[in-house]
Amino acid sequence: MTPKHRILRLLRDEGPLSRAELGDRLELPRTRVAVELERLMAVPLVHEAGPAASRGGRRSTLVELHPGIRFAGIDLGVTSIDVEITDGRLEPVAAFSEASDIRSGPKTVLSRVGEILVKLKDEGAYERLNGIGIGVPGPVSFRDGVPVSPPIMPGWDRYPVRELLTREYGCPVVVDNDVNIMAMGERCAGVARSAENVLFVKIGSGVGCGIFIGGELYRGPDGCAGDIGHIQVEPDDPICTCGNIGCLEALFSGIALERDATAAGRSGTSLALAQRLAAQGSVTAKDVAECAADGDTTATRLIRDGGGRLGGVLAGLVSFINPSMIVIGGGLAGLGHVLLGEVRSAVYRRSLPLATGNLPVVLSELGARAGVAGASFLASDFAFAEAAS
Amino acid sequence: MTPKHRILRLLRDEGPLSRAELGDRLELPRTRVAVELERLMAVPLVHEAGPAASRGGRRSTLVELHPGIRFAGIDLGVTSIDVEITDGRLEPVAAFSEASDIRSGPKTVLSRVGEILVKLKDEGAYERLNGIGIGVPGPVSFRDGVPVSPPIMPGWDRYPVRELLTREYGCPVVVDNDVNIMAMGERCAGVARSAENVLFVKIGSGVGCGIFIGGELYRGPDGCAGDIGHIQVEPDDPICTCGNIGCLEALFSGIALERDATAAGRSGTSLALAQRLAAQGSVTAKDVAECAADGDTTATRLIRDGGGRLGGVLAGLVSFINPSMIVIGGGLAGLGHVLLGEVRSAVYRRSLPLATGNLPVVLSELGARAGVAGASFLASDFAFAEAAS
Numbered sequence: 001m002t003p004k005h006r007i008l009r010l011l012r013d014e015g016p017l018s019r020a021e022l023g024d025r026l027e028l029p030r031t032r033v034a035v036e037l038e039r040l041m042a043v044p045l046v047h048e049a050g051p052a053a054s055r056g057g058r059r060s061t062l063v064e065l066h067p068g069i070r071f072a073g074i075d076l077g078v079t080s081i082d083v084e085i086t087d088g089r090l091e092p093v094a095a096f097s098e099a100s101d102i103r104s105g106p107k108t109v110l111s112r113v114g115e116i117l118v119k120l121k122d123e124g125a126y127e128r129l130n131g132i133g134i135g136v137p138g139p140v141s142f143r144d145g146v147p148v149s150p151p152i153m154p155g156w157d158r159y160p161v162r163e164l165l166t167r168e169y170g171c172p173v174v175v176d177n178d179v180n181i182m183a184m185g186e187r188c189a190g191v192a193r194s195a196e197n198v199l200f201v202k203i204g205s206g207v208g209c210g211i212f213i214g215g216e217l218y219r220g221p222d223g224c225a226g227d228i229g230h231i232q233v234e235p236d237d238p239i240c241t242c243g244n245i246g247c248l249e250a251l252f253s254g255i256a257l258e259r260d261a262t263a264a265g266r267s268g269t270s271l272a273l274a275q276r277l278a279a280q281g282s283v284t285a286k287d288v289a290e291c292a293a294d295g296d297t298t299a300t301r302l303i304r305d306g307g308g309r310l311g312g313v314l315a316g317l318v319s320f321i322n323p324s325m326i327v328i329g330g331g332l333a334g335l336g337h338v339l340l341g342e343v344r345s346a347v348y349r350r351s352l353p354l355a356t357g358n359l360p361v362v363l364s365e366l367g368a369r370a371g372v373a374g375a376s377f378l379a380s381d382f383a384f385a386e387a388a389s
Numbered sequence: 390m391t392p393k394h395r396i397l398r399l400l401r402d403e404g405p406l407s408r409a410e411l412g413d414r415l416e417l418p419r420t421r422v423a424v425e426l427e428r429l430m431a432v433p434l435v436h437e438a439g440p441a442a443s444r445g446g447r448r449s450t451l452v453e454l455h456p457g458i459r460f461a462g463i464d465l466g467v468t469s470i471d472v473e474i475t476d477g478r479l480e481p482v483a484a485f486s487e488a489s490d491i492r493s494g495p496k497t498v499l500s501r502v503g504e505i506l507v508k509l510k511d512e513g514a515y516e517r518l519n520g521i522g523i524g525v526p527g528p529v530s531f532r533d534g535v536p537v538s539p540p541i542m543p544g545w546d547r548y549p550v551r552e553l554l555t556r557e558y559g560c561p562v563v564v565d566n567d568v569n570i571m572a573m574g575e576r577c578a579g580v581a582r583s584a585e586n587v588l589f590v591k592i593g594s595g596v597g598c599g600i601f602i603g604g605e606l607y608r609g610p611d612g613c614a615g616d617i618g619h620i621q622v623e624p625d626d627p628i629c630t631c632g633n634i635g636c637l638e639a640l641f642s643g644i645a646l647e648r649d650a651t652a653a654g655r656s657g658t659s660l661a662l663a664q665r666l667a668a669q670g671s672v673t674a675k676d677v678a679e680c681a682a683d684g685d686t687t688a689t690r691l692i693r694d695g696g697g698r699l700g701g702v703l704a705g706l707v708s709f710i711n712p713s714m715i716v717i718g719g720g721l722a723g724l725g726h727v728l729l730g731e732v733r734s735a736v737y738r739r740s741l742p743l744a745t746g747n748l749p750v751v752l753s754e755l756g757a758r759a760g761v762a763g764a765s766f767l768a769s770d771f772a773f774a775e776a777a778s
Contacts, residue, residue, distance in 0.1 A: 139743055149743055197610055209709065213602055220711025221586055224743045231705040232739060244739060313705070316620040320598065320706055322609025350621060350633060354528055354538055354613045 003028055003036050005388035008045060011065045012089055012380060018052030018060035037063060045069060045088075045130075045387055065089060070126035071379045074113060074134040075178060075371030078102050078152060078205040081109070083116050084372035085125040090189065090380060094125035095372070102137055105155035110164065117169075131383030132165055132173045133375030135181035137206070139224045145175040148223065151242060152206070172382045176375075178202070179226060180217055182364075183210020184374030186327050187217075191365035195325035199317065200364075201228070202330035203310070207249040211321075229253065231313050248313050252306035254285055254331055260302055261288045270298035289335050300338060307339040311346025318351040318359065329364030336363070392417055392425050394777035397434060400454045401478055401769060407441030407449035426452060434458065434477075434519075434776055454478060459515035460768045463502060463523040464567060464760030467491050467541060467594040470498070472505050473761035474514040479578065479769060483514035484761070491526055494544035499553065506558075520772030521554055521562045522764030524570035526595070528613045534564040537612065540631060541595070561771045565764075567591070568615060569606055571753075572599020573763030575716050576606075580754035584714035588706065589753075590617070591719035592699065596638040600710075618642065620702050637702050641695035643674055643720055649691055650677045659687035678724050689727060696728040700735025707740040707748065718753030725752070 001009075006026050011017065017025070023033045040046035049062040065088030075082040079102070084095040096116050100109060113134075120126065138150025145162025147153060165173040176184075183200035186192045192200065192212070200210040207229035211218040219225055234246030241250070250256060261284075264270040265277035272291040276283050291299035314326060326347070328340060344361045351359075366373055390398075395415050400406065406414070412422045429435035438451040454477030464471040468491070473484040485505050489498060502523075509515065527539025534551025536542060554562040565573075572589035575581045581589065581601070589599040596618035600607040608614055623635030630639070639645060650673075653659040654666035661680040665672050680688035703715060715736070717729060733750045740748075755762055 139741075211710070213607065218602065218710075220744070221713045222711050222743050222746070224741055225709065225711035227708045227711075227741050227744065228705075230708050230739075230741060232701065242741075312621065316617075316702070316705065317709055319616045319619055320614065320709070321600070321607075322611050322614035322616075324610045350619075352528075352613055352616050352619060352631075354611050355609070355616065357611070 001385075002388045003032065004040060005384055007033075007036055007040065008065070008384040008388060009381075011046065011063065012384070015089060016049050016062045016064035018062050020052070020060040022063065040387075043387060045384075068127060069130050070128070071376040071383065072117065072126075072129050072132045073181075073372035073375030073377075073379065074132065075181060075375060076100075076102060076109060076113075076134065076136045077178060077371075078137050081113060081116065082368065082372050083113065083120065084369070084376060085120055086376045088130075088380070090373070090376050092369075094120050094123065096120060097368075102153050102156075106159040106161065107155075110161070114168070129169050129171045131171050131379035132169060133181065133377070133379035133382075134161065134165065134173065134175050135178035135371050135375050136161070136175065137178045137204075139222075139227070140175055140177045140180075142174075142176055142219055142223050145173065147175075172379070172386045174375075174378045174382045176378060177208070177210075177219075177223075177226075178371055179208035179210045180219065181372075181374035181378065182329055182370040183212065183327075184217060184377055185366050185370035185372070186329065186364060186374075187212055188377045189366065189373050190327075190370060191362055192325055192327055197321070197324040198327060199314070199321070199323045199325070200327045200329060201310070201314065203253060203328065203332035204330035205254045207253050207310070207330075209317075213321075228313060228317070231316075233309050233313060248309060252309045257285050257288055257302060257306060257332065258283065261285075261299070264298050264302065270296050272296040273299060285332050286334060292335075292338055303335050303338045304342045306332075307335075307342025308346055310339075311343040312350065314343060314361075315347045315350035318347055318355050322355045323359065326359065326361045327364055328362070329367070329370055331368075333364050333367070390774075391777045392421065393429060394773055396422075396425055396429065397454070397773040397777060398770075400435065400452065401773070404478060405438050405451045405453035407451055409441070409449040411452065429776075432776060434773075457516060458519050459517070460765040460772070461506065461515075461518050461521045462570075462761035462764030462766075462768065463521065464570060464764060465489075465491060465498060465502075465523065465525045466567060466760075467526050470502060470505065471757065471761050472502065472509065473758070473765060474509055475765045477519075477769070479762070479765050481758075483509050483512065485509060486757075491542050491545075495548040495550070496544075499550070503557070518558050518560045520560050520768035521558060522570065522766070522768035522771075523550065523554065523562065523564050524567035524760050524764050525550070525564065526567045526593075528611075528616070529564055529566045529569075531563075531565060531608055531612050534562065536564075561768070561775045563764075563767045563771045565767060566597070566599075566608075566612075566615075567760055568597035568599045569608065570761075570763035570767065571718055571759040572601065572716075573606060573766055574755050574759035574761070575718065575753055575763070576601055577766045578755065578762050579716075579759060580751055581714055581716055586710070586713045587716060588703070588710070588712045588714070589716045589718060590699070590703065592642060592717065592721035593719040594643045596642050596699070596719075598706075602710075617702060617706070620705075622698050622702060637698060641698045646674050646677055646691060646695060646721065647672065650674075650688070653687050653691065659685050661685040662688060674721050675723060681724075681727055692724050692727045693731045695721075696724075696731025697735055699728075700732040701739065703732060703750075704736045704739030707736055707744050711744045712748065715748065715750045716753055717751070718756070718759055722753050722756070 047066040069088030081100040147156040198212040209226035229249035240247035265273035436455040458477030470489040536545040587601040598615035618638035629636035654662035
């Protein structure tokens, strides 16, 4: 990492620092710091922020990231678009979310993203963007910035997402899997800030896992590491969208839970779910969580069964990779402590005591913000690296 | 890594080099190379080996690792001791193997290791050892050099293996899990030489996995990564030695295969196994392999069932970690291509096509030598790091 890159990251992570502190922290001579800052002020990425508190001797000046720096974090879900604009320190400046259908194809979805960005610009959230991070719900070639054979994203295969956005916005763009950007959010600004070996499990429409090893996001040689939704948990059924049988996400995921809750409502096994189904025409994971909280035993059983299945898979992964933390995120994390309890129970019962002795299994801290937060973080890393090269 | 350490590793991995080549390869000025070599010759770890081929201009001299350098690689299995003495380039100089029982406790086993080392010394294999690597069949605190709560090694828990051997032999000693040293052997000198993200699966008395990520052995924060023998594959039975139900190694491992083959012989399901059982009093994995090769369908079925179970677990791990190679080693790798076929079939059928497109699933190249080869490699790394610090 070049000195410029290190200066930018330090100011992002710690805020305004005096020139003297910068030199001390980066172990650089003051003259070198002055030269690098001069260049960063010319861009402008850095900005003088008045005199620093005296440390004795000649008073140093504070520097900070330029207040006009803006990153866009974009999280494309299967059924949603979330956009957040942050400043250089990754503090949110503006945000916008709406329902969307990833299956409507890249042209439709990305043109809607464009409209949202224009709207946020018109509202004064930014003048120009310094970097964009975008997550998509499928496998991505991180190097090429394109989705690769995404199973539920018709029309997106190898669509040049990074290239098109780079051309349109004239800034560095980074494209990653939606689970990876959420994992990145929790690792940089959420509950996993101090953990090095983290499994971030997203349970949304599908199920996936972001993996941090030694503090670094691990994507695997083909970029598809963490695809735990298709680990087999039952030998005979149901058939999964991937064509295999008994996959985890065919048994427990947003889609599976809605299917099972609808069945419980239709058959009358659950009176509470039947009432909601009659009133709303459909039931969601949120209905299941609310019915369970109101004491509906069928709803509670649906959550516990799902948590047990997920926990069984995670127990195996704990034996395999010996993580230092597991974070449960995504929409179904809203099932809360009933879900968490089952997952914990399975992991603590099934894995080697040596591996679980110091293993926290916790819920996401950032919730629905995890994806956009991680995407902005990735965008800032790329933009700073490019500006500093 | 210090220049001295880099010189030692380069001479280990590539053999004799001229002073000029050393400088070029390490991007160090010739005067610096000369100073470092002088120090390494004084130890002595490095040695002059005559004039190098002319590259024009003043002729350079060849240097190589000192011919007296010796490392000991020790692989303690559940039922065996393997020892290999290598030179500085990790070429075998002498080896010795015998049956042993890890359950006879650390004093008995390590004093037998001592006798073997004395015998090899008396036979002229070495004068003094520069480093020792030792693998044990259970979890190890790599930092402390002690086994930690090993389930099948009574008396070994926190036994100071490294401390005692260091005191006795006056050289750097490194203690690791037996699966990790075998994985290290295949990665450094075997079939996985050019792969960065490798799963090395040992199927011996138990089942375990060595994990390379980004070229580095991954042990996990508690040192127990790779404990895949206790991943659950059946919900109801059998009870495993760990107390849980349906663990992989309770269904497929050396011990499980002997149990099942004995049952098949006793019940007469397999005539071939019954004959061997009558003649020998017991049957082993080797008998199963031979009976299968002779066309015994029960023996073949035992291997295929086991391979299918192992393959099912590996398919899940492939979806999770997206490795670039899987190596099957340990005693049961002797079941050969019938086993390998079943494992491949399960992995290729169950995992994401993106993850298996370029994924070789192969048998160990070093076979029974993998452990001692990896242990010597680890020993050399530690000894060189210590000598260069």
